[in-house]
Amino acid sequence: MKAAFKLWIDQDGKTFGDGPYELLTNVEKTGSLHKACAQMGMSYSKAWKLIRNMEQKLGFFVLDREVGGRFGGGSKITPRAKELMTCYARFRDEAKKAIERIYRKQFLSFEKPGLSRPTRRS
Amino acid sequence: MKAAFKLWIDQDGKTFGDGPYELLTNVEKTGSLHKACAQMGMSYSKAWKLIRNMEQKLGFFVLDREVGGRFGGGSKITPRAKELMTCYARFRDEAKKAIERIYRKQFLSFEKPGLSRPTRRS
Numbered sequence: 001m002k003a004a005f006k007l008w009i010d011q012d013g014k015t016f017g018d019g020p021y022e023l024l025t026n027v028e029k030t031g032s033l034h035k036a037c038a039q040m041g042m043s044y045s046k047a048w049k050l051i052r053n054m055e056q057k058l059g060f061f062v063l064d065r066e067v068g069g070r071f072g073g074g075s076k077i078t079p080r081a082k083e084l085m086t087c088y089a090r091f092r093d094e095a096k097k098a099i100e101r102i103y104r105k106q107f108l109s110f111e112k113p114g115l116s117r118p119t120r121r122s
Numbered sequence: 123m124k125a126a127f128k129l130w131i132d133q134d135g136k137t138f139g140d141g142p143y144e145l146l147t148n149v150e151k152t153g154s155l156h157k158a159c160a161q162m163g164m165s166y167s168k169a170w171k172l173i174r175n176m177e178q179k180l181g182f183f184v185l186d187r188e189v190g191g192r193f194g195g196g197s198k199i200t201p202r203a204k205e206l207m208t209c210y211a212r213f214r215d216e217a218k219k220a221i222e223r224i225y226r227k228q229f230l231s232f233e234k235p236g237l238s239r240p241t242r243r244s
Contacts, residue, residue: 001131001132001133001137002131002132002133003129003130003131003132003213003217004129004130004131004132004136005127005128005129005130005217006127006128007125007126007127007221008125008126008127009123009124009125009126010123010124010125010126011123011124014126015123058123083232084232087228087229087231087232088228090228091125091224091225091228091229094224094227094228095125095127095220095221095224095225098217098220098221098224099129099217099220099221102213102216102217102220103213103217105216106209106210106212106213106216107209107213109205109209110205110206110209
């Protein structure tokens with residue numbers, strides 16, 4: 001037995017979680033929303049919908065689009081999005097540790113065999 | 123903005139979370155799985171499926187069925203299920219507090235207006 005969880009940021013609904021974090025991380029690495037989508041097996045239209053929804057709820061842009069240019073344009077994340085990603089990663093990592101610690105504390109007696117025998121239906 | 127989360131206990135897959143906790147709490151209150159389902163608007167067959175799945179994964183029974191008897195039988199939770207519910211409730215409540223505390227800590231600078239201005243797409 002172990003603790004399992006899902007965390008996200010809510011702003012009038014689901015706004016930012018592991019999926020968007022991974023998408024923006026891949027945009028940062030590849031410099032392109034197209035390449036990021038390809039890496040994740042996500043459709044471009046789904047990614048844009050996700051980003052528009054996120055931007056609307058957050059009240060700021062997360063992507064800067066570079067139209068044209070030497071390599072045909074691309075996308076990069078905004079400084080504000082980078083801040084969000086940094087805060088979210090710290091939040092998630094620290095919360096994970098806390099959840100696992102609290103689980104071990106609260107379920108220690110439950111999982112110790114011998115202290116409390118499983119009850120079978122009579 | 124706020125932190126949102128979903129917690130559960132995993133034992134080869136989703137095993138116990140808020141839904142099962144509420145169902146068992148209602149069985150405890152009403153002394154009947156039928157009444158518990160009615161209160162939650164859950165079908166009896168769905169509840170049984172949930173309970174069988176849970177018992178199989180946990181390796182112990184969570185319900186004692188009282189067949190017949192003066193009031194036509196009913197269901198009550200096993201002592202081992204009661205232990206699980208107690209551990210889970212403590213785990214969930216403490217984890218909720220920790221998640222909210224960690225969120226406030228990590229997002230304090232992000233949410234402070236003036237310290238960091240939202241970036242608009244250029």
